Amino acid sequence: MSASAALSTDAQGSAARTSRLRKPRVQKVRVAHKGAILAFVLPFGVLFGLFYLVPIGYAIYESLLVIKREGTFGAATEVFGGFTQYVLVFQNGPFWQSIGRVLMFGVVQVPIMLGLALLFALLLDSPLLRGKRFFRLAFFVPYAVPGVIAAIMWGYLYSPNLSPFSAVTENINFLSADLVLWAIANVVTWVYVGYNMLIIYSALLAIPTELYEAARLDGAGQLRIAWSVKIPLIMPAIVLTAIFSIIGTLQLLAEPQVFRSFSSAVTSTFTPNLTVYTTSSIPNVNLAAAFSVVLAVATFILSFTFLKFTQRKEAK
């Protein structure tokens, strides 16, 4: 209500400003545009509201409730509890350990994955490589494998006795407490390198070829062009993939959930999302909602900080 009211006053304001010049026609055009804008925005707006804003609102609402009941099997009533659930979130050791675990995961895995994605994209873009179409598809294929299937497949590959590479897995237990996080990192990298490569590669294709010509005339070789022309120009794409990856890391769920049945080292609170899942299966939806809200805020802060940081660097 308030938003649409604000919109119309805004429109009137701008209309008043232009009215001195060509009053009647401008206003008609404006109204027609408004209808079109509404028609185009409505499908998105409705879906965005229903499946994004409403669930978030509902989660926030649930997180502010506590359960009251009388007797050992008394019926539960949800009453307003203020920030009770949030206090529990901040007191919950395993949850913060899980955040620490995925941060460590992200610090190692994201640069490796994006480094590989950048390398593959540059190779695809360089005139030196043959069979580009084949490699482009080959690198991308793992992304077409559903995450759960990929995790199950790798789970078997890591399995000490059943693995086709049991000569290795019998001696190095990839599913042990020390290695399982990196075993999962390998699965995630395998799945997402191709996807990130495509984003970076399409940014490379958008660079005008005159720039390369100019660089070559200045005596730059392929390596020099990649380093001094291509990478600076595709930096926005790399930043974008980095933000997607940071968000993805904090939201790890499918891979650790699958690995739980294979490995002794993956607990029910291994990642933040797994903690949320476990809590909601108690079922304690209020605490699970509070975990989710805190996780969402943490994700937002982290991505936003990264964006600001990289933008400031670019400005320099």
Place this chain on the structure above:
Amino acid sequence: MKKRAVAVALLTAATVALTGCATSGSTDGTTAADACAPSTGKVDLTFTTWIPGMEETVAIWNKANPDIQVKVQTGPNGNGGTYQNFFNQLKAGNAPDLGQIEYDALPNFRVQDGLTNLAACDGVLDAKSDFVDWTWGQVNFGEDKSVYAIPQDAGPMAMFYRADLFKANNIAIPTTWDEFATAAEQVRATGGYITNFSQSDINQFAGFVWQAGGTWFKNDGDKWTVDLTDPTTTKVAAYWQDLIDRDLVSTNPPWTDEWNNAYNTGSDWTWNSAAWGANSIASGAPDTAGQWAVAQSPQWNAGDKASGNWGGSSTAVFKGSKHPYEAAKFALWLNTSDESLTMLNKTANLYPAAKSGLELPALKAGVPFYGDQAIYDEFAIASAQVSPDFIWGPTMTQTYNDVSDGFKAAVSGKGTLEEALKVGQTNTIAAMSAQSIPVNK
């Protein structure tokens, strides 16, 4: 623009909060039995289960009852995801009419107000005498005028063992846990493991505690008492910790191909498990057909006659079902009729909770996979020895998760089973307090 977006978001959130308030105020207490009148006309029921081959049993019912048609929906086993679906469906108000619920999860569903008290439905209270005593105790919570589910099967525990391997290596079949530990050393000397310790399915360990006479929960009507660290439990934990420390038992995660493989290749020799476990071995270790046999579980003291129970489940009617009368009628047929119990035993090796079921011809016959031994005779003996006093807590999903996290660490050499149980104790009390379930701290 940003301010406007925030305003819209807040407004939406407020609307949601208001509508949420309007719908969530209608929970009422359920000490009395719920109304149970027949519906008019044709009734369609939905039934969610994970029992293999349930469709075939239900098909028999559907053929004989054109007016009460049951539709089977299948899912993963309870703690594998179906319980979470049930809880979500109950909150959303679209739960199926009937659901498969293991005994250990019934208190959890009752505390979440998910079960219809069927006591007022035709024939339900009278069915008490049809079932093995302890199974009825699990569905009525010790209250005379309550029935929250109809017992389906039981999981009396006995010891599956590789008769051929014990014979070939001249190792005596252990009858006490002391002998079991000695045999474990002898088996290890041949390169195998006597058994596998279940690190993530805590039900097996609960069965061991049940056999030893321990109890984890008490409910005096006013308050719960949680006791995962009583002397009996601690004794059982110390026993298995010793076997783990000496590398005398394997620790493959249960229900994985790795675990199947250990049995299929003859690396693991015995399995203390429930009657339904007969199916798990036969499907997981097909290459060992004919080599297995069943004996009573080892005892803590020579000459004792005690058995534990692992699993077993019931058919519950969820709150919100519009046809509790018809649903109860179906549940009674499913769990007491000869035709149904015979089919469930055939497709899923279920061991009936109904007394009449124990006399079925199918349960008297020899089973080829077990060298034609009449294995259910052993389970009948075990079933009669199961203590009726074991009570489950109201947050078992959480208790299992926490203890399992600790057990997993213990088999990896970090911490002990005992420490895991201590953490489970603390977290269970915390989880109950978080939902205002009265508990002694």
